[in-house]
Structures are given as structure tokens and as C-alpha cells.
Amino acid sequence: MMDQRFKQAEFATWVGIVLNGLLAVMKGIVGWLSGSRALIADAAHSASDVAGSVAVLAGLKTAQKPPDANHPYGHGKAENVATIVVAVLLIVVGIEIAIESTKVFFGEVPKAPKGYALVAIVISILVKELLFQYKHRLAKKINSSALQAEAWHHRSDALSSIAAFVGVLGAVIGQQYNYPILIYFDPLAGLLVSVLVIKIGYTLAKESGLIMMEQVLEPEETEPFLETVHTVSGVSRVDELFARTHGHYIVIDIKVSVDPDLSVEEGHSISKNVKNALLEKHKNIRKVFVHINPYRETQDGI
Numbered sequence: 466m467m468d469q470r471f472k473q474a475e476f477a478t479w480v481g482i483v484l485n486g487l488l489a490v491m492k493g494i495v496g497w498l499s500g501s502r503a504l505i506a507d508a509a510h511s512a513s514d515v516a517g518s519v520a521v522l523a524g525l526k527t528a529q530k531p532p533d534a535n536h537p538y539g540h541g542k543a544e545n546v547a548t549i550v551v552a553v554l555l556i557v558v559g560i561e562i563a564i565e566s567t568k569v570f571f572g573e574v575p576k577a578p579k580g581y582a583l584v585a586i587v588i589s590i591l592v593k594e595l596l597f598q599y600k601h602r603l604a605k606k607i608n609s610s611a612l613q614a615e616a617w618h619h620r621s622d623a624l625s626s627i628a629a630f631v632g633v634l635g636a637v638i639g640q641q642y643n644y645p646i647l648i649y650f651d652p653l654a655g656l657l658v659s660v661l662v663i664k665i666g667y668t669l670a671k672e673s674g675l676i677m678m679e680q681v682l683e684p685e686e687t688e689p690f691l692e693t694v695h696t697v698s699g700v701s702r703v704d705e706l707f708a709r710t711h712g713h714y715i716v717i718d719i720k721v722s723v724d725p726d727l728s729v730e731e732g733h734s735i736s737k738n739v740k741n742a743l744l745e746k747h748k749n750i751r752k753v754f755v756h757i758n759p760y761r762e763t764q765d766g767i
Contacts, residue, residue, distance in 0.1 A: 474612050475522065477612060478612070480596070481518045485512075489512040489515060496508050499582035501578030501633050503578075503633055503651045503654040504578065504582050507626055507658065510622050510625050513554045514618055516554055517615060552667070553666070554666070555663070555669070562655055562659035563655075563663075566655030570649065576640070576648070577637050577640035578633050590627060597620040600612055621661055621665040624661050625662060630654075631654055633650075635651070682709065682710070687706055693742050693743055694721065701721075701722045701724065701760040704721060705719065716751065716752040716754075718756075720757075721736070721755065721758065722759065722761070723757055723760055724759075736757050
């Protein structure tokens with residue numbers, strides 16, 4: 466099952482690497498020939514997609530490794546590390562685009578880009594949106610944060626391409642009908658692209674950072690787990706349950722109270738039943754650690 470999950474994610478990542486590489490080259494060449502700063506910025510964005518995909522591929526490969534002596538919880542967080550790498554790349558690229566676009570406003574009135582730049586942008590929008598839909602749905606299916614980050618990287622590229630399209634179109638119209646102010650639409654679009662890219666990078670970094678910091682799931686998210694534990698025979702009360710994400714799976718720490726007169730072996734048997742019930746009922750749970758407390762009328766938090 467895990468091997469199949471990795472193969473699906475790996476294939477999707479390679480699709481992204483190949484298509485992003487082709488788009489980056491196409492937009493870079495057309496942007497240079499047409500004189501479009503927005504398209505050149507967009508090409509840099511696609512190039513960062515390639516670097517991000519390589520990081521995701523490395524993260525996915527590490528995440529599929531089984532637990533070992535040094536990593537008893539598994540290697541799932543390697544995906545989150547890859548997600549943060551992608552996020553940092555987005556932020557860096559966004560800042561670079563912003564700097565280059567801002568410089569234009571302090572120089573001479575720029576020349577409008579050639580109209581054929583619009584064709585390259587339309588192709589980019591279509592390809593990037595298809596990549597987003599494909600990876601977004603697959604990421605939800607296999608529960609991969611790294612692949613989800615990559616999907617949103619594609620969506621940010623599609624949005625930046627739309628901004629580039631508006632900018633180039635405005636600049637072309639401005640030069641055609643002698644409205645110099647419209648010529649600045651091209652660098653203005655580059656600036657808008659940078660804001661979109663930085664925002665998406667920040668959001669991805671924040672989400673993965675919370676997982677790396679061991680933030681537990683909200684009570685409403687753990688309610689199904691509690692319901693499962695309460696069905697286990699011998700459990701008098703659930704004293705405490707903490708669930709945290711570890712990459713694409715969940716780790717549970719739980720304290721349950723049982724009859725204090727039970728033998729150690731009987732208490733151990735109940736803890737095994739709690740663990741097995743959670744693992745069997747909830748496929749996204751990988752590890753369960755159960756602590757047994759003697760049942761008392763009031764919880765003592767032991």
C-alpha cells in the first residue's frame with residue numbers, strides 16, 4: 466500500500482519536473498525575445514517549480530522508509546521538510562521578482578512586449594492549471610502534504626501567468642493606442658505576481674512549520690478516535706488523547722482508565738485492544754501509544 470502511494474506521488478512529481486522544465490525554457494526564451502518582464506518573472510517561477518519538485522521527490526523517497534532504531538516514529542516528516550523547501554523557494558523567487566519589477570518604475574518608460582508573448586502565457590496557464598488539478602486531487606487521495614504543496618506551487622504559477630497575461634495585454638494596448646501609462650502594466654503585473662508567490666510560500670511554510678512543531682489536532686478532529694476507544698471492552702474512561710500529524714500519517718498518545726483490580730496482563734490486553742481498534746478503524750493512524758491508569762471517580766492525570 467505504502468509502496469503504491471510512493472509510486473503515484475513519484476510519477477506525479479516527475480510529470481511536474483518535465484512540464485515545468487519545458488515551460489520555464491519556453492517562457493524564458495519568449496520573454497527575452499518579446500521583452501516582457503512579466504513573462505521572464507513567470508519563467509523564473511516555473512524554474513523554481515522544478516527545484517521544488519526535486520526537493521519533494523527527495524522528501525517522498527525518505528518518507529516512505531520504515532521506522533528504525535533512530536526514527537521509531539518513521540520518516541513521515543521528511544515530506545514536511547520538503548514542503549518547507551518549496552515554500553522558501555517560492556518566497557525567494559517572489560522577492561526577486563518584486564525587486565526586478567520595481568526597478569522599472571524608476572527608469573525610462575519601458576517598451577511594450579511583443580504580442581506573441583500572450584500565446585506563451587495562455588499555454589502556461591492551461592498546463593499549470595491541469596497540473597494543479599491533477600496533483601491536488603492525488604495529494605488529497607494519498608494524504609501527502611509535500612504533493613499538496615507542489616500542487617499549490619502550480620496554482621500560484623497559473624495565477625502569476627494570468628497576472629502576466631493582463632500585464633502584457635495592457636502594455637501592448639498602451640503602445641498600440643499611445644497610452645504610455647498602460648505600458649507599465651507589464652512590470653506592475655510582475656509585482657502582483659511576486660505578492661501572490663510570497664503569500665502562497667508563507668502559507669505553506671506556516672502549515673508545515675506547525676506540523677514540525679508537533680501541534681496536536683483540534684478536539685473536533687480527534688472525536689472519531691475517542692468514539693472508537695469508547696467501544697473497546699474494559700475501558701472505563703479516556704483520560705487523555707493527543708493526536709499529531711507525522712507527515713502523511715497520525716501518531717496517537719492516549720491514557721485510558723480501567724478497573725484497578727485487573728491484573729497487569731489483563732490491563733495490557735485492554736491496551737492492545739485499544740491500539741488495534743484505532744489502527745483498524747482509522748487508516749491514517751500509524752502509531753498508537755497507550756498508557757493504562759487505574760479507574761477512580763476523578764481524573765488524576767497520571
